[in-house]
Amino acid sequence: MKKIKLTRIIAFLALSLSIASTAMGTTTPITLGDTTDFHVQLAQFNDPNSFLKSVELTIEGTYNRTLTVENNEDHAIATGTWSINPYSISIVSPANATIENDSDYDFIGFKVKPDKTALLTVNDTFTNVFTFTDPAILSFFTGIGMIDLTFTGTCNDIITVNGDKDATPSLQSAFKEMKFSHQYNYTPAPLPSALIFLISGLAAVVGFKRFKAARA
Numbered sequence: 001m002k003k004i005k006l007t008r009i010i011a012f013l014a015l016s017l018s019i020a021s022t023a024m025g026t027t028t029p030i031t032l033g034d035t036t037d038f039h040v041q042l043a044q045f046n047d048p049n050s051f052l053k054s055v056e057l058t059i060e061g062t063y064n065r066t067l068t069v070e071n072n073e074d075h076a077i078a079t080g081t082w083s084i085n086p087y088s089i090s091i092v093s094p095a096n097a098t099i100e101n102d103s104d105y106d107f108i109g110f111k112v113k114p115d116k117t118a119l120l121t122v123n124d125t126f127t128n129v130f131t132f133t134d135p136a137i138l139s140f141f142t143g144i145g146m147i148d149l150t151f152t153g154t155c156n157d158i159i160t161v162n163g164d165k166d167a168t169p170s171l172q173s174a175f176k177e178m179k180f181s182h183q184y185n186y187t188p189a190p191l192p193s194a195l196i197f198l199i200s201g202l203a204a205v206v207g208f209k210r211f212k213a214a215r216a
Helices: 006-017 135-140 193-215
Strands: 022-030 037-043 050-071 078-083 087-093 097-101 107-112 117-132 146-154 158-161 167-188
Touching (some): 037 167, 050 078, 050 135, 050 146, 107 117
Antiparallel strands (some): 022 167, 050 117, 078 158, 087 097
């Protein structure tokens, strides 16, 4: 029977103890109407044999803004500017994490005829990724229950009507076609110490037998 080298056993032991990180997660569509607030629910990370390293939350969708300008003048044209500022998505729970989205444009000019109403619409498609590594936040995601997450979107656009024209602007903003996904990045726990001692003991026995055989 071919003898097994002690160095090979040690190498095998080291390979057995080397642990590669892995990940698990799900993707869920979000059904909502005209709103800038949305809620999602996900299961906590529940694997007692692994260590949670990080959590990635991804929000994808379309951000819709609609500006309505009603010109109440009977004879004068109303003009103005729609200043489009970056919007942001914030996580209310578990932490106040915010991601801003820079738009490709700064402002849109508008002109409304007397006693008419103008409608302007802008859509942004976006993907936001929140990554958490803080132990206090990771503990929030660890357990055997469910987590309720609340997201909120903000928009700080400015609408300016030139002169003293009697025009009424109104802005509506909403997230559309939303999709939420989460990913738990974790490392499986090392082998139990008792098993490590067992493997080490077997390696020592093989080494001792080889030593006796060499002296015989």
